[in-house]
Amino acid sequence: MNVARRGIVPDPIARQPWGMLIPLLLLTAFGAAVLYSAAGGSMDPFASSHLTRFAVFLVMAAVIAALPQPFVRLMTYPAYVVVLLLLMAVEIIGQVGGGSQRWLNLGFIVLQPSELMKPVIVLTLALYFAKLPVGLITSWRALAVPAVIIGLPMGLVLLQPDLGTSLALAFGGGVVMLLAGLPLRWFFGAGLAAAAAAPVAFYFGLQEYQQRRVLTMFDPEADPLGAGYHITQSKIAIGSGGLFGKGFNNGSQSHLQYLPEPHTDFVFATMAEEWGLLGGLFVIIAFAIILRWGLKVAFQSRDRFGSLVAGGMTATIFFYVAVNLLMVMGFAPVVGIPLPFMSHGGSSMLTNMICIGALMMVNRWNRDAPRSGFAS
CATH class of the missing domain: 1.20.58 (Methane Monooxygenase Hydroxylase; Chain G, domain 1)
Structure with a gap:
């Protein structure tokens, strides 16, 4: 039964896409826990600003979600x-x-x-x-x-x-x-x-440093203390986590500063060392739910513009996730792509929350528009 109709939950709250928002909130909270550990057991400087930015950008996403299609087309x-x-x-x-x-x-x-x-x-x-x-x-x-x-x-x-x-x-x-x-x-x-x-x-x-990054991807052990240092330490951190990890706030690679950029590009390695394979599966499943919802929004769109917007925004988030995970595991060059909603960084959080807001916007268009097939 629809709880909104029974008056238990207000209709504006009940209409939100909680199937996407709940995994997003859990992923961001998990990211804050990892950043807390990366700072040596402190909310500052990473975890507190991470949560603050997310709260601000979540409001921004809600504003984007309320935009009418004619205004978006105009701007x-x-x-x-x-x-x-x-x-x-x-x-x-x-x-x-x-x-x-x-x-x-x-x-x-x-x-x-x-x-x-x-x-x-x-x-x-x-x-x-x-x-x-x-x-x-x-x-x-x-x-x-x-x-x-x-x-x-x-x-x-x-x-x-x-x-x-x-x-x-x-x-x-x-x-x-x-x-x-x-x-x-x-x-x-x-x-x-x-x-x-x-x-x-x-x-x-x-550039020369970019060439080294590409070559290092194929053989990081050739220069373990130079160009291959990032990937080598990331693999050690991920591998040492095992199935259940070393425990929250007990990661040695990040705490002893062997792992470069443990709070940004290599936050997944920081997480995997402490939370193990189970933590990695949680992150991947959460992203899979969010991306699946984005594709569903694209497929259910009532018009061509909304469908292309939703598909493109989902692809943008996917690019971040795929490249970062491949990078930290040594299957892609280190190109400085952070992990959405977990890495510390305002620019990447801004981009991905704009994408989330745009997906919520198209989802609202889908809900409010009459079903009449694709239109221009």
């Missing part, structure tokens, strides 16, 4: 232009940190515009394909214009340099194009072209 192209201008500003006046120029100091916040571009590029391509007549989906307009939409921010991000974010932009945009119905042969052709160009890009397009 999508201007938002793309604004974020593109911010990326250009990074190249001119951006802050440098860790050898990269990625941030803008706006006084009240230090902003990483490339993170904002991830959900914005999904919205932009979704709107473009929603407006494109179905008969033109195999024409040059279905490929050339999106290539420019993706290529401009990718080029600016590569100048920072930030390979991981540029790949995230390409992945999110590519998924929207795939869902829009572009011919599969185009994607196979692009894959073959990328494979053929990979050696040239490796030797002439990547």
Whole structure:
């Protein structure tokens, strides 16, 4: 029986997608526990700010979820232009940190515009394909214009340099194009072209440290104290956790500072050492529930725009999760992609909560709109 109708739970609360929100809340709380341990048994500086950011961005996601579709359509192209201008500003006046120029100091916040571009590029391509007549989906307009939409921010991000974010932009945009119905042969052709160009890009397009990261992925033991140090220590931490882990706040790799970045990029390794395989399964299952819900929202969308937005936002979250987990286990180069809702970091939390808010927004559109099939 519907508890909202019986008056037990207010209708606005009962209508929320708790099947996604509960795993999200549990995952974030678990992340705070791991960050508490990573700080040596202290809420500061990681766990407290992690929970504060999540609370603030959850309110932001609720605001996004309430946006009407006409307003979102109206603001999508201007938002793309604004974020593109911010990326250009990074190249001119951006802050440098860790050898990269990625941030803008706006006084009240230090902003990483490339993170904002991830959900914005999904919205932009979704709107473009929603407006494109179905008969033109195999024409040059279905490929050339999106290539420019993706290529401009990718080029600016590569100048920072930030390979991981540029790949995230390409992945999110590519998924929207795939869902829009572009011919599969185009994607196979692009894959073959990328494979053929990979050696040239490796030797002439990547920085020296990026080349070392790629080579280290194949043989981290070749330089265990240099380029392979991160992956080697991560594997030790994950492997030493066993089935049940060493116990909460008892991780040696992170506490003795053998594990680099235990609170950001390698937070999964920090968790696995203390919580073992069971903790890892909890994290993976929680992400699987969230991503499955996102795909369900996309498939149930009443219109083309909503479906593409939901599919692209789900793909963006998936990219974070997949690359981070592959990275900490040594199956992908170390590219600085944090684990959503668990790693300490405001920029990645902002991006992923925008994606969550957009998915809740489309879910509300689905619930409120009459069932009439796809529309432009």
